[in-house]
Amino acid sequence: MKELAVVLVLAASSLAACAGSDSYYVYPSDYSNELEYVCLHVMQRGTRRFMVNDQHAVIPLQAAGSGVLPEVQTDLAPGGYFCGAFDDRQVPCSKGKTSNLDGTTCAFAR
Structure with a gap:
């Protein structure tokens, strides 16, 4: 009887844990896909x-000079870029900040 009670408690607690908030998947944007594609070629x-x-x-952009990558054309806007999360303008703002690096208002803040 005691073992049955333990099994029921474990089953109930596992069901309660699984019945929490729904998980969701955020699909990458076309911008982030394009940036990742270009960054792979640049980092090579x-x-x-x-x-x-x-x-x-x-x-x-390299210290020893640079040339055009002939095999890569992109839809990114003309300008300078950095391969990394810190210069990605689609990331949320830092704590206490209200504007992005380019001066636009943050979509949401942490």
Whole structure:
């Protein structure tokens, strides 16, 4: 009888734990997919910094000089980029901040 009670308590507690909040999956955006694709090619050149020119060509930025990556064309806006989470403008703002690096208002803050 005691063993049956233990089994029932364990079953009830496991069901209660599983009945909590629903989990969900956040799909990556087209922007983050494109940035990841370009970063893979840029990091093969030994750098994490790159820029995109008006013709949408990717130029890795290195201390020893740089050249256009002929095999990569991108839809990213012209400008400078860094492969890493800190310069990704789609991440939430830091605690206490209300604007992104580019001056736009944060979608939400931590």
